[in-house]
Amino acid sequence: MIPAAERAALEALHFNPAPTPDDIWHASPYDVPELHERAVREILSGVGRARRSDTVTPLGVALQGRAGAGKTHLLGAVRETIQRADGGGYFFLVNMINGRTFWESTVQGIINGLTRDAIGWGTQLKTFLRRLTAQLGIPAEVRDAVAGNATLTRAHLDTFITALRRFDNVTGRECQDTARALVLYGSLDFDHQDIGQAHLISEPTETADRTDWGFTAAVRRPQEVVSDISRLIALTLSPSVIAIDQLDTLFAQTTTAFFNRDERLDPDQVATVAPIADGLLTLRDITQRTLIVMSCLPDTWELLKRGAPGPVIQRFRETLLPDRIDSADIARLIVAKRFAEAYNAEHFNPPYPTWPIKYEAFEDARRFTPRDLLRRVDLHVHRCLSTDEVVELDRFCDEPPAPPKPSVEPDEQADLAPLDAMFQQFLDAADVAGALDRYTEDAEMPPLLAAGIQAWIDEQAPSGVVYKQDPKPSPKPALHGRLIEVVDEATENEAHWAFRAIAHTHPRAVIARVKNACTVAGLDLAIPQRRLVLLRQGPWPSGERTKETLDAFFAAGGVWHRISESDLKTFAALRRMQAAQHALLGEWLVARRPASHTQLFAEILAPRAKQPAPAPATSTEDTFDGNGHTIGLGRLISDDSAFIVDLESLRRHTVIFAGSGSGKTVLIRRLVEECARQGVSSIVLDPNNDLARLGDPWPEPPAGWGTGDDRRARDYLEHTDVAVWTPNVSSGRPLSFQPLPDFTPLRDSRDEFEQAVRAAVEALAPRAGVSGTTRLATQSKAVLTEALQVYARSGKIGLEGFTDFLADLPDDVSRMSRANKLAHDLSETLKAAMVNDPLFGGRGTAADPGILLTPPPGKRARVSIISFIGLMSDEEKQSFVNQLQMALFTWLKRNPAGDRPLGGLFIMDEAQTLAPSSGTTTATASTITLASQARKYGLGLVFATQAPKGLHNQISGNATTQFFGLLNVSSGGDGGGGGGRRGRRAGGARSGRRRRATSPAGGRRAGRPSAGRGAGPAAAARRR
DSSP: OOOHHHHHHHHTOOOOSSOOGGGGGSOOTTOOGGGGHHHHHHHHHHHHHHHHOSSSOOOEEEEEOOTTSSHHHHHHHHHHHHHHSTTOOEEEEEEOOOGGGHHHHHHHHHHHHHTSBOSSSSBHHHHHHHHHHHTTTOOHHHHHHHTTSSOOOHHHHHHHHHHHHHHOHHHHHHTHHHHHHHHHHTSSSHHHHHHHHHHHTTOOOOHHHHHHTTOOSOOOOHHHHHHHHHHHHHTTTOOEEEEEEOHHHHHHHHSSSOOOTTSOOOHHHHHHHHHHHHHHHHHHHHOSSEEEEEEEOHHHHHHHHHHSOHHHHHTEEEEEOOSSOSOHHHHHHHHHHHHHHHHHHTTOOOSSTTTTBOGGGGGGGGGSOHHHHHHHHHHHHHHHHHHTOOOOBSSOOSSOOOOOOOSOOOOTTSOOHHHHHHHHHHHHHOOOGGGGSTTTHHHHHHHHHHHHHHHHHHHTGGGOOOEEEOOOOOSSOSOSEEEEEEEETTTTEEEEEEEEEOOOOSHHHHHHHHHHHHHHHTOOTTOTTEEEEEEOSSOOOOOHHHHHHHHHHHHTTOEEEOOOHHHHHHHHHHHHHHHHTOTTHHHHHHHHOTTTTSHHHHHHTGGGSOOOOOOOOOSGGGGGGOOSSEEEEEEETTTOOEEEEEGGGGGGOEEEEOOTTSSHHHHHHHHHHHHHHTTOOEEEEETTSOSTTTTOOOSSOOTTOOTTHHHHHHHHHHHEEEEEEOTTOTTSOOEEOOSSOOOGGGTTOHHHHHHHHHHHHHHHHHHHTOOSOSHHHHHHHHHHHHHHHHHHHTTOOOHHHHHHHHHTOOTTSOOOTTHHHHHHHHHHHHHHHHHHOHHHHTOSEEOOHHHHHOOOTTOSEEEEEEEOTTOOSHHHHHHHHHHHHHHHHHHHHHSOOTTSSOOEEEEETTGGGTSBSSSOOTTHHHHHHHHHHGGGGTEEEEEEESOGGGBOHHHHHTOSEEEEOOOSSOOTTTTTTOSSOOOOOOOOTTTTOOEEEEOTTSSEEEEEEOSSOTTGGGTTTOOO
16 A cells, blocks of 8 residues: 555656647756757757847758657757847747648747747747837837836837837838837737737728827738748847747648658648748748747658758758657656656655656666657556555566556446535536636636536546647637647647637627637638637627628638537536546546536537447338438338448439439439438539428428438438528528639649639630630630630639739730730620629629538538529529539539548539530530549539430439439430449339339349438428
């Protein structure tokens, strides 16, 4: 039995073998300089060069090391060293969570770093302003106001800027707006801080705000803000370090696997690497007295070297951390320093500093990384406590130890009633008003979320999944909390759930907070492992700019949760429970699961908790419920068993040949509903207004329903968001789109790029008046094609920009002798079309596939029905579908289904009107492109037609699953011209007559419709 004093000392030992980037900002008493002596010397040498000159930029440092080698700990030690040095320097940490927002992320890292402690005069921002104003010869009261120690006025700010321009006219003139913003950001007044922050994140503010505080009219871009801050800090003659971290997580999330070193990078890897490489090159060039340090895995650096241009790599020195601890002495120091702090706090005097780990055990530690060593030590301490016996370890195990099994499984014999009473007492006493107040939420909300997240993590302990959370954020945080799931420690791949509360009512403050949170969270549909949840009770401001910001947030996959006081009180009670440290707290959390039962975590995090595997189906009815990989569409005639279709088979597309009244629409509904029940969203083109009621419940159960059908119908309706969109009908839910897609993702694939350009030209030609066959039309269309190719290659987007490009066509774009005149006429005609056609002009919700396919919070899937009721002519319908399909194809490139069996459905009824077998329509080219390319990205297409011979043969030829209903015309024996398998003629599904359907796996299966089985009853027998 362990004596009480020894047990208390061992229980006081706490290890953090995998620190988060935020730990860099906290002083560490555990630093062992000998561990990374060479790497630290390399970095400090660069800092010294930055200190000595503001004209010669030192080479950056590429700090490489395997997972667990101590990169994060090293950066923390460097930060502390340079801040404590004479004339202390500045340190900024940039978490590069999205290459496409390189400069926004860099600005956020610098802004966050300015609010961190400088080990001196307070924050780094205050330290900088104190040092700078000391050189300007301004009165003491002005210095105090500028540094944030007294009330700030416009007069104080003007005095500061005037003195700055006298001190350095060029920097003062060019950086004066950013200098004003930094002073406002450090002000004592919250509204001043919001105005300053808006400028720093390049957010246009109200004209009055800028005028009142002396800003010029121009808004600085993020890259310019970074340069401005660096130049201003350089005036203090102190060096800066900008450390870039989290690249490993970014690359792990945006590529399916690391590369084969003998192969070229694929386009997705190049697209990920390019903006990072370009940003690193430019960052080094535009900063002064600054050393750039990049921390990453060796594979990440190799990926950058392979994809980056030579100049980037030549501007960095490579520094590789050792894979193993160099000596037993260093290993012993790593452990002894951690033990010393805990033992001293418990007034415990151990027999030797590393007790109960003997000195000779550390000879084995030379085979470990620091993280491996600490885990083995933690495991031994845990075993001693679990067995109630101290064993002095003289050798670490040869095999890597498994993590200790959770000891928090609920014990039925444990008396948890006292903890229930304690929790209720704390709950009744909880006061969470401060967390919902706009002026105090930054201080009050983070600890509540931290308590809730930690409790939720502890509740998941039996699952074995590794979770962690961010430590306490800075005083002005972009996020209030973040849950992290460690997906793969070796590649540092993580899944994140970020939370940010926004109680402010002023649009300026709301917009800045939303944008900051999106940048720091890395919110991007292309990176599904990065999620952001905004917490707010009341409505959002109603201004247009706020709406645009929120629309972008939702389109990127963001979630708005109406946070309740009840949830916050639960978190407050849990915070006090955690502080009480009751011995049975772990068991109580697993048994009661208070955090998991909050509305917030039940809605956002419930799918993360591991659930028991579903029991095998015990009846034929159960197979209609699916298993995430299959759906049921009906029953076989032969034995009345379920007719099951693999979701993955729908990737290879489906065509439905059926005449009027034979059940074509019913089958479409059944596909949509059953896929939705398995979490697959759909976009449904509804030319005849047959599908608009997919979200309506039955007034009463139909007679044909069987066992479980009512439950399945409720399941569909409760967990599916059905949205009916009405292009050109402003009283409904109008849709609009930019006629030109973003071609950037396609530029690396010549075939796909050219297909997209051709499809765009076909869409623009009728609008530009060049769809005819006359000589003038032919020449004009050629110019249109050449101009669009150059415009798309340039990386620019949008029709308005393209019309301006045509109006002033560069000389080398076209080979046509009259290109400039023809291009000018094209520009004028397209501008007129934009004015005359509201849909073409872009009114209504953006027809963004991300919006159409992303369900709102609490829903499993979204069904977006696009009604053609406002599209009067065939030309309008074809043009709209063409634009939608081009946008969908571009979106697919960025958002493939990955390892999901099916990423979504795109359903086209009356398909022969859009892609006919003879002649072409505006939508033909994009339909064929989508049919030939969508499958590899996981999108399934469903084409339905009453006229098999009227559908383009490349459509049916690309559909490996074909359903046949009763046809009113002869199919000609060729399946509509397609190359797919044919099923026998079927009777009408609505009347319940028997039909035969072709299996997606091949071969004919006799079957009959479900007549209301599964979710299908919600629509299957409905007659309108």
